[in-house]
Structures are given as C-alpha cells and as structure tokens.
Amino acid sequence: MMPNGQTAASLDDFLSTESRAIARDCTACGKCVEVCPVVPFGLAASAAPKDVVGSVIGFLNGAPSMTDQADAWTSSCNGCGDCIPVCPEAINPRKMLMLAATKQSQTASKTPELFRRMARAIKIMAAMQLIPAEFTRLFVPPRPRAAPIVFYLGCNALRTPHLLFNAMQVLDGLEADYEVVGGPSSCCGVIATKWEGATGTGQRVTNNTISRFEGFQPEKVLNWCPTCELHLGETLQGYRKTNFSLDHITAYLISRIDDLAAQFRTPVRRRAVLHIHAGRSDVGRAVERLLHLMPGLDLAETVVESGYTCGGSGCSKCPDLAAAEHAQLLERVRATGADTLVTLYHGCHATFVGAEKDGAFEVLNFTDLLVEAMGGQPHRDMLKTYRLADDWHMILDEAEPYLKANGLHLDRDWLRQHGPDIFASAEFRGGLDCLGSHAGETAKN
Ligand code: SF4
Numbered sequence: 001m002m003p004n005g006q007t008a009a010s011l012d013d014f015l016s017t018e019s020r021a022i023a024r025d026c027t028a029c030g031k032c033v034e035v036c037p038v039v040p041f042g043l044a045a046s047a048a049p050k051d052v053v054g055s056v057i058g059f060l061n062g063a064p065s066m067t068d069q070a071d072a073w074t075s076s077c078n079g080c081g082d083c084i085p086v087c088p089e090a091i092n093p094r095k096m097l098m099l100a101a102t103k104q105s106q107t108a109s110k111t112p113e114l115f116r117r118m119a120r121a122i123k124i125m126a127a128m129q130l131i132p133a134e135f136t137r138l139f140v141p142p143r144p145r146a147a148p149i150v151f152y153l154g155c156n157a158l159r160t161p162h163l164l165f166n167a168m169q170v171l172d173g174l175e176a177d178y179e180v181v182g183g184p185s186s187c188c189g190v191i192a193t194k195w196e197g198a199t200g201t202g203q204r205v206t207n208n209t210i211s212r213f214e215g216f217q218p219e220k221v222l223n224w225c226p227t228c229e230l231h232l233g234e235t236l237q238g239y240r241k242t243n244f245s246l247d248h249i250t251a252y253l254i255s256r257i258d259d260l261a262a263q264f265r266t267p268v269r270r271r272a273v274l275h276i277h278a279g280r281s282d283v284g285r286a287v288e289r290l291l292h293l294m295p296g297l298d299l300a301e302t303v304v305e306s307g308y309t310c311g312g313s314g315c316s317k318c319p320d321l322a323a324a325e326h327a328q329l330l331e332r333v334r335a336t337g338a339d340t341l342v343t344l345y346h347g348c349h350a351t352f353v354g355a356e357k358d359g360a361f362e363v364l365n366f367t368d369l370l371v372e373a374m375g376g377q378p379h380r381d382m383l384k385t386y387r388l389a390d391d392w393h394m395i396l397d398e399a400e401p402y403l404k405a406n407g408l409h410l411d412r413d414w415l416r417q418h419g420p421d422i423f424a425s426a427e428f429r430g431g432l433d434c435l436g437s438h439a440g441e442t443a444k445n
C-alpha cells in the first residue's frame with residue numbers, strides 16, 4: 001500500500017494493470033521456473049521452463065487458459081520467493097503467479113465457498129479454546145479511537161488463539177498503545193479475491209478492513225498473518241493509499257529490542273530448534289534474533305523450510321515437498337537433542353503441535369518463549385490439549401463448556417464426525433461441505 005490518499009481504481013482494474021505490466025516486462029527467459037523448488041514435484045517438470053512461464057504470461061495477457069503445466073506450476077506455488085532474486089527483469093514471479101491464480105479462480109474456482117466454510121470453522125475452533133471475554137476480543141471489533149498501533153490478526157490465526165494472546169501480552173509488557181482487529185469480519189480479502197475469484201467481493205472486503213484500520217488513525221498496522229502480509233503488502237501493493245505503515249509484528253519487536261532485552265529477566269532453560277520459512281525470511285530471522293537474546297536459551301539450530309508458511313496457502317500447495325521438509329525438521333530436532341521445537345506462524349504451530357505426542361520434545365510457539373522470558377505465564381494452548389488427546393469423546397468433554405459459554409450449541413455427534421476435518425482446515429482442499437451453504441443449519445452456530 002502507498003502513503004496518503006484513497007483507492008485509485010477498482011480491484012479488477014488494478015489487477016489487470018499489474019498483470020499487463022508483468023506480461024509486458026517478462027521475457028519468458030524461464031529462470032524463475034528453473035529455480036522453483038515445487039516444479040520437480042508436479043506436471044510443470046514435463047515442459048520447458050520457457051514454455052511454462054510463457055503460458056502464464058499469455059494467460060495474464062488475455063489468453064483464455066493456461067497449459068496444464070502452467071496451471072500446475074501456478075497452483076502449487078508455495079510462496080517461497082526463491083524466484084524473486086533470479087529474475088533479470090526485476091519482476092516478482094511470486095506476485096505473477098498470485099495474479100495468475102486469481103484470474104484462474106475467476107474462470108473456475110476449486111473452492112467457491114471457501115470463505116463461508118473457513119469463517120465457520122474458525123469460529124468453532126476459537127469457541128472451543130477461549131473464555132467469552134477472550135472470544136469477544138478476537139471477534140468483535142473495538143470502537144474506533146485514536147490508537148497509534150493496530151494489531152491485525154487476520155482470520156486463520158484465530159484457530160490458534162493462544163499465540164495471539166501471548167503476542168498481546170508482549171505488547172502489553174512493552175506498554176504499546178494498540179487495538180486489536182481480526183477475525184473473518186476483518187479479512188484481508190485474499191479468500192474472495194484469490195481463492196473464490198470474486199474480485200468484487202474481495203474489493204469490498206479489503207476496503208472495509210483498511211477503512212477499519214483507518215478508524216483508529218494508526219501510525220502502524222502490525223500484521224500477524226503472513227498471508228495478509230503477502231496479499232496486502234505485495235499482491236495489492238499500490239492498490240489503496242494509506243496513512244499508516246504495514247509491518248509484521250516481529251519488525252516492531254525488533255524496533256523495541258532494547259526494551260525487550262531489559263525485560264528478558266527469566267531464564268528460558270531450553271535447547272531449541274527454530275522452524276522458519278524462506279518466503280519471508282526477515283520474519284524468521286527477527287524471531288531468531290529475539291531467541292538469541294533470551295537468557296538460558298540454547299538455540300541449537302534454525303531450520304529454514306520452503307514456502308512462506310505452513311498450511312493451506314503455503315507449503316501444503318506442494319504436499320510432497322512439505323512432507324519431506326517436515327520430516328527433515330523433526331529429524332533435526334532429534335539429532336540436535338533439542339527439548340523444544342519453536343514454531344513461527346499459526347499455520348506452523350497447527351502443523352507441528354501434534355508432534356509432541358512422542359514425548360521427546362515440546363512444541364512451543366516463539367510467543368510462548370517471549371512471554372516466558374518476560375516472566376509471564378503463556379496462554380494455555382488448548383489446541384495442543386486437543387491434538388494430543390486425539391480422542392473426540394475426550395475433546396468434546398473438554399470443549400463443550402467453552403462452546404456453550406461462547407453461545408455455540410453444536411450437536412455432539414455432528415462435531416465428533418466433522419471435528420477432525422475442521423481442525424485440519426479441509427475447506428482449503430475443497431472439503432467441509434458440512435459448513436457450506438447447502439448444509440442447512442446442522443451446525444447451529
Ligand atoms: S514463490 Fe517459490 S514456489 Fe512460487 S514460483 Fe517462486 S520459487 Fe516457485
């Protein structure tokens with residue numbers, strides 16, 4: 001986004017202009033395909049790199065469709081960003097594929113009801129983990145007031161709410177003056193725009209959320225979610241002018257590193273392996289720097305994985321590569337004798353939290369360690385409790401009081417049947433019909 005002003009064009013016009021500019025500048029040299037780590041795992045490997053990217057460029061330039069190889073490349077992009085530094089024309093090929101994926105979903109979305117399903121799944125998962133005051137804080141936007149900082153949660157991080165409350169505890173410890181904006185009512189718009197191909201809806205959703213930020217007249221909007229970061233800060237960069245900066249929360253923590261260091265008084269006696277992603281390595285490296293500051297913490301290794309995050313829009317786009325890298329990460333935890341695996345984003349935490357089951361190491365988010373180092377008590381990780389229970393009778397015994405207290409009265413058998421898919425974010429793979437528009441009100445939420 002750009003400083004100061006208002007929307008210059010419709011989102012459709014903006015995306016078309018960006019697409020044409022890339023199509024004009026790209027020479028179809030194929031270097032971005034050559035370095036791409038997901039290519040060897042799919043159909044794109046069966047065509048010459050120049051032909052694969054040439055078809056993407058043709059599609060962005062108005063051709064009605066892409067070749068199967070180009071479609072495979074586009075749909076398996078995990079956002080790792082390896083292609084960005086190799087482009088001789090200074091094009092961002094990751095953005096090029098985001099634009100192609102958006103155009104593709106306008107033609108035939110594989111997940112036409114994704115937002116509805118995702119929003120209901122998020123609500124159910126958060127309601128299973130939070131007391132009502134916390135639930136309200138995440139789902140009900142606060143009244144506008146002048147606040148220098150907005151902490152923006154995005155949508156899917158509400159599935160792992162403990163790390164958001166940890167982050168708020170850190171901001172409180174730094175005496176930051178902030179308000180929290182998040183949940184499906186404040187989506188960045190990526191679901192409608194990129195996944196559902198509904199750019200009219202995406203434009204409305206994005207503009208509503210940016211206007212909500214502006215209601216606080218903030219100097220900074222601090223992002224948690226890497227998907228929002230890429231959508232608002234990269235794909236839609238320049239779409240709407242704003243008076244605030246958009247940064248990841250870890251950039252803010254680094255800007256306050258002396259204040260944090262002064263508060264890291266409690267030894268964190270752990271030997272840890274940190275999991276980060278190549279797609280926004282600045283975020284991972286910021287966390288690494290924070291961990292190095294913590295007294296008592298022995299950071300044995302940082303393992304960099306492909307993709308910009310774990311989960312549906314990140315590494316899961318190329319499942320075979322993700323499986324190999326996840327196995328390698330767990331192997332490094334074992335080989336280094338670490339007692340703690342430190343996760344980065346919500347998608348990473350949800351992916352690995354169940355790995356604690358073998359009892360050899362703990363899985364904690366970096367926010368758990370920040371709170372611990374500051375002498376606080378990290379928020380209870382109910383997702384971990386449920387994942388480790390792995391028995392939906394036991395899970396429901398624990399979750400039902402939370403659900404009822406948050407006003408969700410769900411049929412126990414229905415939730416036992418669909419809970420595993422809800423916890424696995426199956427809607428991003430076209431699943432969770434039970435939460436779609438044709439499912440009636442089976443889930444009475
Ligand atoms: S961002 Fe990564 S996965 Fe996507 S095209 Fe570039 S190199 Fe390939």
Ligand code: SF4
Pocket residue numbers: 025026027028029030031032033053086087088089090091092093096
């Ligand atoms: S590296 Fe750049 S110029 Fe070459 S094909 Fe990719 S986007 Fe086009």
